[in-house]
Amino acid sequence: MSTKGDIRGTREWAVAEINCSRGCTHGCLYCYARYDQVVRRQLVCDSEWNRCLDLQEEVEKLHPLYDGQVMFPAAHDIIPENLESCVKVIKNLLDAGNKVLIVSKPHLSCIQRLCQEFYAVRSRLLFRLTLTARNPQILKIWEPGAPGYGERLMSLRSCFERGFATSVSIEPMLERMDVVAMVEELLPFVSHSIWIGKMNKIDSRVVAGDAVIASEIKRIRLEQSDEQIKCLFQELQGVEKIRWKESIKEVVGLDLATEPGLDR
Numbered sequence: 054m055s056t057k058g059d060i061r062g063t064r065e066w067a068v069a070e071i072n073c074s075r076g077c078t079h080g081c082l083y084c085y086a087r088y089d090q091v092v093r094r095q096l097v098c099d100s101e102w103n104r105c106l107d108l109q110e111e112v113e114k115l116h117p118l119y120d121g122q123v124m125f126p127a128a129h130d131i132i133p134e135n136l137e138s139c140v141k142v143i144k145n146l147l148d149a150g151n152k153v154l155i156v157s158k159p160h161l162s163c164i165q166r167l168c169q170e171f172y173a174v175r176s177r178l179l180f181r182l183t184l185t186a187r188n189p190q191i192l193k194i195w196e197p198g199a200p201g202y203g204e205r206l207m208s209l210r211s212c213f214e215r216g217f218a219t220s221v222s223i224e225p226m227l228e229r230m231d232v233v234a235m236v237e238e239l240l241p242f243v244s245h246s247i248w249i250g251k252m253n254k255i256d257s258r259v260v261a262g263d264a265v266i267a268s269e270i271k272r273i274r275l276e277q278s279d280e281q282i283k284c285l286f287q288e289l290q291g292v293e294k295i296r297w298k299e300s301i302k303e304v305v306g307l308d309l310a311t312e313p314g315l316d317r
């Protein structure tokens with residue numbers, strides 16, 4: 054049952070969200086950060102959003118020791134163009150003693166650089182790599198500028214084999230019927246958790262720009278109906294590393310988190 058103090062979204066994972074860029078080249082159709090900064094707050098125009106610009110003040114900022122796990126980044130991604138800025142921010146967070154959750158649709162070259170740079174402090178890092186589907190056609194439509202599944206899987210393996218704590222986010226799940234098989238493929242390289250969640254607020258965040266996208270939206274809606282979510286919950290019951298985001302907890306009747314950053 055939900056209560057007033059319920060924790061939603063990334064607050065389930067972290068007590069603070071840190072960013073150092075504006076915009077993202079991955080171009081995900083469901084992107085909350087783009088909706089927030091382009092449509093809602095009009096901080097940047099659409100054409101600029103698809104570039105990724107450093108926010109120099111944020112890159113240089115010294116951070117306090119937060120009272121729980123910190124997420125980086127939350128409103129952009131780590132891409133070759135901003136990699137060195139991201140390294141600097143993560144270093145600043147770690148230097149202050151923080152435990153950092155790195156969330157990314159990973160580029161293998163970026164992940165390798167991060168693993169190399171932060172190997173000695175890996176006990177305070179947790180990688181959460183976003184793998185939303187395996188089907189290349191679906192990924193091309195929904196996440197047109199992001200690395201494909203193969204590169205993301207290699208990135209996950211790379212972190213795991215170097216002894217980093219690893220986790221996966223299947224949020225939003227883009228192909229419900231393949232989730233169980235994808236989880237089976239990913240589990241050997243996951244030491245921490247696999248989070249699963251629905252696509253949220255489709256009406257306000259996703260523009261049905263053409264017939265292909267409109268048909269995809271329809272498919273996603275059907276695949277994340279309450280009935281389908283309950284089936285998925287049953288299919289994955291007993292898989293110890295599975296965690297359900299609040300969009301699914303609400304459907305299956307699990308309590309929502311009441312404190313931020315618990316990450317469980």
Ligand code: SF4
Pocket residue numbers: 077078079080081083084085086087127128129130158199
């Ligand atoms: S990777 Fe994240 S920030 Fe970048 S477009 Fe996709 S959802 Fe938005």
